[in-house]
Amino acid sequence: MPLLINREPVENDSWTLVDEDTLQQSGDIIVPLALYQENQDSLSNREGHLAVQVSGDDNIDTVLENPNQFPLIAVFFPAVRDGRGFSIARLLKRAGFTGQIRATGDVSHDRLDFMTRCGFDALEIPADRYSEEVHNAFSEFSVRYQGAEDDSRPVYRQ
Template sequence: MRSIIKDGQITQDSWQVLRADVEGQYPTVAADVDVIVPLALWLADKPTWQARAGQTAVWLAPDDDPQLLATDLDRLPLVAVDFPAFTDGRGYSLGRLLRERYSYAGELRALGDVWVDLLHYLWQVGFNAFEIKDGKDLDGALSGYDTFTERYQSTHREPVPLFRRRVTSL
């Protein structure tokens, strides 16, 4: 089992992320294993994925359209967003859209090239679970929540921008 950060705590995680190999083939997964499948596989055969004994969740690539999941979000216990490179910020928009436009209330997980430097910002746009990149300090990553004490702009977690908060606190 892999350790992740979820809701500010380090926890053991039983989910298996399904990724294609170099030939584009997906490994077989036991029916009773909790699995996170790519959006394309989910859309290609929803009934089969929903009928499994184990739970099924979906992961989105940076260029996937979250609207394609809109009618399924109430049935998904987890939606993950892949960050294939530390410098690819498109996942932030996906996270915020899932929370604010599509009202997704389940676990929203960041996976891929996720470092402690991103944790605060990902938390602010609505992510609540993080698979920190292998080789990075998981205990040290918890400090990412406290990187900043204030934010200028509005976020999912702090919808009122700083200039409005300052006016009301005077």
């Protein structure tokens, strides 16, 4: 999947999403939150960086208590109609998370700009949805009606 970090394409990504069968893989891994919670002790002794993937179905209270224990938190969007990932990104930022927030799953062109405004700095775009047009998504709107986490463009005021 093509990856944009800070709105720029990245060729090499050191992170790998693992599941129960590949949990002991070496290197930098992203572990689904439930799997991380089940294997937290064994994962603490491994080499390489460790990150978690959360979704709207997860209770992220334990992550919010100490968000900077992870250098990266991936937020999974299961479907375009599920916007809970936007709220998760905002909650992470408000909790003081300073690492990378990565959008994964159903990441589409029409949501990219708002994702970055909510706090995402990395976007995994499915290969079948990626084109050079994706980069235009960040400048399609010149005026906003709502403020955002990192907003450098004017907000409409009456």
